[in-house]
Amino acid sequence: MATRVCPECGAQYVASVRRCIDCEVVLVDQVAGDEGPAVIEPSPVGDGDRVSYELEHWGNQLKVSLEGMLDQAGIRRLWEVGALVVAADDAEVVESLIETVEGRDVEDLQEMEEQLAFEIEGLDAEDVAELDARLIAAGIAHAWSEEGELLVALDHEEAVSAIVDAVVEGEVDDEVDGLAANQVLSDIYVALDRLVKAPTDHKLIQRLTDAAEPLKDIGVPYGFAAQEWAELKQEVADVVAVASGEEPEDDGAVDAYIDDDDGEQSDEDEMTEEDRFVQRAQELREQLLAWV
Numbered sequence: 001m002a003t004r005v006c007p008e009c010g011a012q013y014v015a016s017v018r019r020c021i022d023c024e025v026v027l028v029d030q031v032a033g034d035e036g037p038a039v040i041e042p043s044p045v046g047d048g049d050r051v052s053y054e055l056e057h058w059g060n061q062l063k064v065s066l067e068g069m070l071d072q073a074g075i076r077r078l079w080e081v082g083a084l085v086v087a088a089d090d091a092e093v094v095e096s097l098i099e100t101v102e103g104r105d106v107e108d109l110q111e112m113e114e115q116l117a118f119e120i121e122g123l124d125a126e127d128v129a130e131l132d133a134r135l136i137a138a139g140i141a142h143a144w145s146e147e148g149e150l151l152v153a154l155d156h157e158e159a160v161s162a163i164v165d166a167v168v169e170g171e172v173d174d175e176v177d178g179l180a181a182n183q184v185l186s187d188i189y190v191a192l193d194r195l196v197k198a199p200t201d202h203k204l205i206q207r208l209t210d211a212a213e214p215l216k217d218i219g220v221p222y223g224f225a226a227q228e229w230a231e232l233k234q235e236v237a238d239v240v241a242v243a244s245g246e247e248p249e250d251d252g253a254v255d256a257y258i259d260d261d262d263g264e265q266s267d268e269d270e271m272t273e274e275d276r277f278v279q280r281a282q283e284l285r286e287q288l289l290a291w292v
Helices: 060-073 088-101 125-137 154-168 174-195 202-217 226-243 273-289
Strands: 002-005 012-014 028-031 043-045 050-054 077-080 083-087 115-118 142-144 150-153
Touching (some): 050 088, 060 088, 060 125, 060 174, 077 174, 125 142, 125 154, 174 202, 202 226, 226 273
Antiparallel strands (some): 002 012, 002 028, 115 150, 142 150
C-alpha cells in the first residue's frame, strides 16, 4: 500500500495528495513496511461486542472520507481519542471501507492512459480537503499536479464535474448535518459515560456542557424524525442543566417516580438527587448509543 506522509506533522494521506493541508509542505512517500502499520487490525472492546481501530496516525482528510463512507453504509460508530469504535458485526464492512480510503482497492491513476486536468480557481485548504474526501468516498482515483490541477481519468469526467461544482458552490446536503450530528452525539456519549461515574466532578460537567453546545445549531439529520430529534436535543439540554445545578425545562422525569397504581411514592422516590441524575444520565447515554 502506497501512502504519503507529512515530514512536518506526520499526518498520513493517500498517494494522490501532494501537499499537507495543515503544514503546506510537500508530502513524502511511505510504503508498506515503512514506519506505520500496513494493515489496521481491530482490537476487541469490552465484552467483545465492539472493536476498535487505531487511526490516530491518519490525517484529517482520511477521517473525513471514512466518515462519509460510514454514514452512507449506515454504520453506527464512536470516535474516541483517535480510535474508531464499531460493533463487531460491522467489522468486515468497516475494514473494507478503511482499505478503500487508504487506496488499497482503488485503481492507480498512473495506470490510466487517458487523463483529464481540472483547473479549479478559488479553492482554499478546506475546499481541497473536502474535494479529496468526496472523490475518495466515490472511489475515484485522482492526483494534484504541481500547478494545482486536479487530474482524473477521462471516464470520470461527468462524476468529477458534479463533485467539483458541489464543493465550489458550497452545497450543503443532509450528509453534512448527519456527519456533524454523529460527531456531536459521540462526544456527548463519551462525556456522559465518564460523568455517571463521577457526577460531581466539575471538569466532567464542563466537558459535557462543551460537548452539548454545538447540538443547538444542528438541523434534523438523516435517520431522525423532526419530533424525535427535537425531543433528543431537549433531553440533552435538560441533563446538562441538572448537571450544572440548574432547573431543567422538562420535569417529567420527577413524575416518573410516582407509582401509577395507587399514587403512592415508590422506593425509588427515596433516591437522592444525585442518584436520580445518574439514572437519567445513564438512560440518555443508552439512548445515544443507538445513534453513535
